[in-house]
Structure formats: C-alpha cells, structure tokens
Amino acid sequence: NAGVTQTPKFRILKIGQSMTLQCAQDMNHNYMYWYRQDPGMGLKLIYYSVGAGITDKGEVPNGYNVSRSTTEDFPLRLELAAPSQTSVYFCASTNGGYSGNTIYFGEGSWLTVV
Amino acid sequence: AQSVSQHNHHVILSEAASLELGCNYSYGGTVNLFWYVQYPGQHLQLLLKYFSGDPLVKGIKGFEAEFIKSKFSFNLRKPSVQWSDTAEYFCAVEDFGNEKLTFGTGTRLTIIP
Numbered sequence: 594n595a596g597v598t599q600t601p602k603f604r605i606l607k608i609g610q611s612m613t614l615q616c617a618q619d620m621n622h623n624y625m626y627w628y629r630q631d632p633g634m635g636l637k638l639i640y641y642s643v644g645a646g647i648t649d650k651g652e653v654p655n656g657y658n659v660s661r662s663t664t665e666d667f668p669l670r671l672e673l674a675a676p677s678q679t680s681v682y683f684c685a686s687t688n689g690g691y692s693g694n695t696i697y698f699g700e701g702s703w704l705t706v707v
Numbered sequence: 708a709q710s711v712s713q714h715n716h717h718v719i720l721s722e723a724a725s726l727e728l729g730c731n732y733s734y735g736g737t738v739n740l741f742w743y744v745q746y747p748g749q750h751l752q753l754l755l756k757y758f759s760g761d762p763l764v765k766g767i768k769g770f771e772a773e774f775i776k777s778k779f780s781f782n783l784r785k786p787s788v789q790w791s792d793t794a795e796y797f798c799a800v801e802d803f804g805n806e807k808l809t810f811g812t813g814t815r816l817t818i819i820p
Contacts, residue, residue, distance in 0.1 A: 634812055635713075635812040636797065636808075636810040641806075683750065683751065687806070689806055698743075698751040701750050
C-alpha cells in the first residue's frame with residue numbers, strides 16, 4: 594500500500610508566491626490532517642477534515658487554505674507565501690472514531706520561503 | 708486546551724544504556740496516548756499507543772511506556788538502547804472523541820556507539 598503520499602518533497606518559494614501541497618491516501622480514511630513541524634516546536638495542526646466536503650481549522654490556520662472534494666485527497670494551499678511558513682509539512686490520515694486509531698503520516702514536504 | 712510537555716529536549720546516551728523519556732499532559736479527562744518516532748530524514752512512525760487496559764504498553768523495537776493517570780504521565784522506556792535508536796521522539800495525546808492529536812515538542816535522542 595502507498596499509504597499517505599505527499600508532493601512535492603522539497604520546494605523553494607519566493608515571498609508572495611502561491612503553491613499547493615498535495616496529499617493523497619489510499620486507505621479510505623475519513624480523517625485527514627495537515628501539520629507543520631518547526632525545530633523545537635513539535636507538530637502543530639494547521640487544518641483537518643473529517644470527511645469529504647468538511648474541513649476545519651487547527652491551531653495555526655492563518656495563511657493556509659484546504660479543500661476536501663474527495664475522500665482520498667486533501668491539498669493544502671499557501672496563497673501568499675511568507676518566510677514564517679518555512680517549515681516541514683506533514684499530511685496524515687486515520688480511520689477516525691474513538692478507538693485510539695493510529696494516525697498515518699506522509700513523508701513530509703520541506704518548504705523554504707525566501 | 709490540552710498541552711503536552713516533554714522536558715528532555717536532547718538526550719545523549721551510550722549504547723546499552725537505559726532510557727527513559729518523560730511525557731506529561733495537562734487535561735485530566737479520558738485520553739489516548741501515543742509515542743511516535745522520527746528517524747533522520749523520515750516521517751513519523753508509531754512506536755506504541757495506549758487507549759485502555761494494562762497501563763504498561765509494549766511497542767516495537769523493545770520500547771515500552773507506562774501510563775500513570777495520577778501523574779498525567781506516559782513515560783517511554785527502553786532497558787538497553789542501540790545506535791539505531793538515534794531519532795526524535797514525540798509524545799502525543801488525543802482527548803476523548805477529539806480525533807486530533809496534541810504533540811509534545813519532541814526529544815532528540817543521540818546514541819553514541
């Protein structure tokens with residue numbers, strides 16, 4: 594199984610540019626998440642989705658947008674890139690439902706804004 | 708809101724030493740608890756999890772963790788570490804019905820051969 598696939602793996606953006614980080618999962622999971630990881634800060638939740646057509650903000654949503662038109666895909670869009678968005682981004686998914694389901698992570702996308 | 712504390716930011720050990728990494732959380736309701744590991748250049752992988760039953764849980768690669776509800780703690784242990792355990796370790800907590808994880812800031816573990 595491919596699991597959670599993220600693209601691109603590395604990207605350099607100029608300030609003010611926009612881009613979309615793609616995330617796809619093939620496990621038919623309802624719940625999908627976008628996290629950013631900054632050194633010494635752990636992972637912070639940006640946005641999440643509990644199913645197609647439903648999205649909600651996490652801890653640090655400013656500067657980002659998401660959509661969930663299908664169960665499989667959960668793209669993250671940066672509209673006007675800023676240096677503060679330099680980070681490693683992880684997409685994740687889970688079956689959902691209260692049973693301590695394991696959350697599966699993608700391999701990460703390293704984004705630098707200069 | 709839930710918060711997770713990992714007080715050890717960087718731990719350096721020699722091979723065969725014993726390991727204990729601390730994890731404390733703030734909200735005292737029903738929680739699920741996780742330890743994730745991130746090897747250099749790789750994504751996060753589940754090491755072990757607790758959501759009910761025996762508070763001592765065993766994970767992969769000889770790791771275990773003990774849930775002590777009265778102390779809001781879920782410390783990770785390994786009796787004898789190996790060089791290949793060099794990685795970053797994250798504790799995470801899921802509040803009942805929340806379906807979202809709150810992560811600690813991580814502990815970087817360096818094992819010296």
